Amino acid sequence: MFEAAAETMPREKLAALQLRRLRATLRNAYENVPLHRTRMQQRGIRPADVRSLADLARLAFTQKSDLRDHYPFGMFARPREQLSRLHASSGTTGKPTVVGYTRRDLATWAGLMARSLACGGVRPGDLVHNALGYGLFTGGLGFHYGIERLGATVVPISGGSTERQVALIRDFGARALCCTPSYALVIAEVAEKEGVDLRNSSLEVGLFGAEPWSEQMRAEIEQRLGLQAIDNYGLSEILGPGVAVECPEQDGLHGWEDHFIFEVLDPDTGRPVREGQPGELVVTTLTKEALPMIRYRTRDITRVSTARCACGRTHLRLQRVTGRNDDMLIIRGVNVFPSQIEAALLGLPGIAPHYQIVVERHGPLDHLTVDVETLTAIGSAAEAKLSQSVQHHIKSLIGVTTDVRVLAPGAIPRSQGKAVRVRDLRTKAAG
């Protein structure tokens, strides 16, 4: 463990630390961010009134739209001159959301990333191939400084030029790989095409995140790259990567409770659900200076467990996030997450692990077409037969009727970073 004392802290001590840090965070937000001060005043709460963690429920939620409404720097608790770095996420519509870090925030982040990498099985002295995108996206630089902080060697290759990535993984002898799960499969595919056997290479562990993925996808990645695939979770509004990560038990992601408070709430009522029940993840930061976040609604659906983990860490575990509320499709009254379709497709014989979902409106109804591709060219008669059987398979597993288009090998666009899984043609005019 990178910070054993913090990672194995008894839960009562953890709660006391959370309360102390929460009160400091609320003071910071109240004194320096007009939006937070106004909201607390509207509810008649001053930071000093928060005397227990249960009092958190009295505070207002923060949403992504708050960041957009106060674009670019209106949510910052420090003047711009005191920030060391900015990141931003593009979002699908409207203005980007901008996040900022003081020098101390960057040190906190690097420490949490080092802790997360170690938790996932990366060791000091390892060579780590970092294929996450560098730039305004938090993924690349977030991992970069964590890898350095851990005492490992970072190869800052970013995304793209996959042939070169394969060559460098082989030539440099990377033990760990960091990228999105969809890009991990692109690397596997290119390696196979080039005749490079990554299954028996130096690679032993991969940290994958920044997009939802399924257990079936994990099995596919582990099998094709010959490594243990570890899930990590984060979001730029809260920190970037480094919020939660799996340990080698692969049974939920440890959320770092000395730096964040995690709530799981019924998305409709805003009330907490019972432990183990699914709900929306709501996160409060405890150590951020520049951008304190109070009860941020992530829109991610998960469950938590505070049961003790075999690895010895005491921090709660989030079940892997398989979908964001915003990504949910409602097809003829049935709720569908793209990751459910992924889970249905992966492992089907003859089908490559690349897919795209097209949503259209046919009259009053939404209609799904799933594009898949074959591993090898099979001819149109066999394609038609395969299409029928995939359609039947999806219907029986998820209960929705879809069209399935079987395409030639390589026809689905490959992503260098976050994969575009859904093409929503219903909102074309607005988008």
Ligand SMILES: [Zn+2]
């Ligand atoms: Zn564990």
